[in-house]
Amino acid sequence: MDPLLDLIKERARKHLKTVGEAETEANEWYNEREERRRKINRYIQDIIEEYEIATEPSASQLFATMIAPEVFPADPYSEDYSVEEYVKAKAVLKEVIDQQLVEKKQLRRIVRKDADRLKAKSGKGVRPADILVEIVIDGPKSSRSIADRLQRKAGQPNRDWSAGVTEAARDLAGHRDPENHPNRDIWDEHPLLEGDSDKWQATDYGAIVGTYLSHPQNQRVVLSDFPQKMIDQVIAEFDLPDKNL
Incomplete structure (x- = not known):
């Protein structure tokens, strides 16, 4: 057995394990953010459809995506963030009007x-x-x-x-x-x-x-x-x- 080769292999295994763990954490972080983003868009979309701003689901979804950055806080991904608390119908309607979406x-x-x-x-x-x-x-x-x-x-x-x-x-x-x-x-x-x-x-x-x-x-x-x-x-x-x- 070559001690140097064994050392290289061991370090390689540790490195790959570390890389794998980092990728898993990154994927979990990304998936969590995506789920919150989708929740925000769905909530805004519900408001848009409730007020009959857009009757087509695709249009409501587009409007929600366009408005979302303007109506939620700078950090909507914090643990204590509540879309229901921060996103108000009045703010959504204001953005629809200001951006002339319809x-x-x-x-x-x-x-x-x-x-x-x-x-x-x-x-x-x-x-x-x-x-x-x-x-x-x-x-x-x-x-x-x-x-x-x-x-x-x-x-x-x-x-x-x-x-x-x-x-x-x-x-x-x-x-x-x-x-x-x-x-x-x-x-x-x-x-x-x-x-x-x-x-x-x-x-x-x-x-x-x-x-x-x-x-x-x-x-x-x-x-x-x-x-x-x-x-x-x-x-x-x-x-x-x-x-x-």
Whole structure:
């Protein structure tokens, strides 16, 4: 037997035992914190559903997760912490209002619906959705500039899509009376663009819809990417919250 080898093996066994015990303690600590976090979220979710702020369980759960950091103490994991004692319905409701959670949820739904509406339409050689995305990504542009970019992307640089871009952009800007053009999809209530053929730019709402469309794999409308002032203006434009949504 090699005494040195035996010593190394013994120390290795002790080290592994110590590491194993540390991992067990860490897992127990993490599981305990997770259980308390889930309890907090469930409690807040119950309040949200009780006051009929959100009827969908998934929405209630999301709201609870968003509100939780604002309504419980800095250390909710202490041994003597009681969620019932610290989390009050009034605090939860205040956060729902302050963070505009109901309004933002409804706005996300509207954006997704209008994005689908845009994707279903096509113009003369160009889709209105492509026009909006082009402007949102690169900034205000003329019809000629937009047409040039879209023609190159389509592999048709020798064709002139300027007229088609202008027609589609006018629809997105609500420049026509829908009653006089029943076969066109005119965005007169909530325009996505503003300007004319020399310079088209996105409205606040158009910027949100265009950004969502520019990420085809994105399943969520990420409102936090936009200035709060812009979100406030769009929420006011749609007069949210709407009881019918």
